[in-house]
Amino acid sequence: MRRWLAATAAFAGLAGCMVGPDYERPNPDAPPAWRMSEKAATAVANPAWWEQFSDPTLNDLVKTALEENKDLKIATARIDQFLGILGTTRSALYPQVGVGAAAGRERVSETAGPTPILGVPGSTPTFNNFQLGLNASWEIDLWGKIRRATEAAQATLLASEEARKSVRLTLISSVASSYIALRDLDKQLEITRSTARAYETVYNIIKLRYDYGWVSALERNQAKEQWERALANIPFFEKAIAQQENSLSVLLGRNPGAIPRGKTVDEFTVPAVPAGLPSEVLEHRPDVREAEQNLIAANANIGVAKAAYYPSISLTGFFGVQSADLSKLFHGASRTWGFAAPVSMPIFTGGAIAGQVQTAEATREELLVRYQQVIQNAFREVNDSLVDQDRTREQLAALGRQIDSLREYVRLAWVRFNEGYTSYLEVTYSQQLLYDAELQRAGVQQVLFQAYSNLYRSMGIGG
DSSP states (O other): OHHHHHHHHHHHHHTTOOOSOOOOOOOOOOOSEESSOHHHHHHHOOTTGGGGGOOHHHHHHHHHHHHHOHHHHHHHHHHHHHHHHHHHHHHTTSOEEEEEEEEEEEEOOSSSSSOOSTTOTTOOSEEEEEEEEEEEEEEEOTTSHHHHHHHHHHHHHHHHHHHHHHHHHHHHHHHHHHHHHHHHHHHHHHHHHHHHHHHHHHHHHHHHHHHTTSSOHHHHHHHHHHHHHHHHHHHHHHHHHHHHHHHHHHHTTSOSOOOOOOSOGGGOOOOOOOSOEEGGGGGGOHHHHHHHHHHHHHHHHHHHHHGGGSOEEEEEEEEEEEESSGGGTTSGGGEEEEEEOOEEOOSOOTTHHHHHHHHHHHHHHHHHHHHHHHHHHHHHHHHHHHHHHHHHHHHHHHHHHHHHHHHHHHHHHHHHHHTTSSOHHHHHHHHHHHHHHHHHHHHHHHHHHHHHHHHHHHTTTTO
């Protein structure tokens, strides 16, 4: 047993080299900075960015989603799976030791020659056999096959963790965007109901005038059509709100149902976003990190494939006791042991190993291009989000001015109608323009808040 341990130590000293390329981080073609100073970017990199909307209800919804969302729980379970794979792969670096015991009774043939019972001539053909032993084996990782496999398993584990962060990041952004969309639908429903009530009042006035013969049936029907059109929009928004609540409920890990409300969309605090962003902030993005870890794993798998060209050396050993008499099992004469160092090496495999190496190298090239693609897409998403929030803010301001002009237009149209200078058709037209503009402004307001949500998601903040 001592000789076996000595041989083990000797081989361990040889196990130093690893075939296959060592990983070198690619240098992607990316702009060094854009649109803001690094100091400003640090200020915006707030992990809990959704709290900047200043709505406690939204904060509670995000917290619930992080605790109960099913996709996030699945991603977390996958991490445990890959952690187990890493442990299994890494265990091959160490000697595998086990213990075995057996007790049996058997009979051998008397006509097949001397009775081979533990090497004792003249023994009876029927005998007992008791065994107890300690066995050990160790594959010497001379060429780094196991270490490369461990490196690949560890990178895969880290990639799964980054994948979980991507799910978390997307979940937070989806909850915030869904809640913003819900409050915007509430706003549009409120506008529609308020408009319908106003149109009803107008219709009652026009109807009264018609009864006294002051206006024609055409103008009365125009007022009624305008009112009915607004009423028809109410069920549309009520349906959209219910569906949005159901969608948000699933994100929260719940069955479809009602969602609590907090501040109105008009009461949300607009987050302060700097005018630019340094390229280094994309290191926060979990999809970029995941792509790099997958590349590291693929690079290590090249070494695993190439190690198959070289000899495989193992050390095996056994030490125990064996006896036909249970009472003599632990006597010195019952001792048994053995050790060996089997060596195997491929000579001809018909190109199987070369094919495995080619596959591993091609996989690495694929993941290298994918890593570069993920980085380029990250820059595109951040640029799009910056432009989105900047231009949408301008659009929202322009719509506000348009609504002010349309309100004046409606007032003047009523003055002209009351003084007999124009028909009620002009009033109807001006009111419809105002209603459409108010709905459009509410929709653009939602786009603006979602642009901030998309910006933080594209920067990888909050995962």
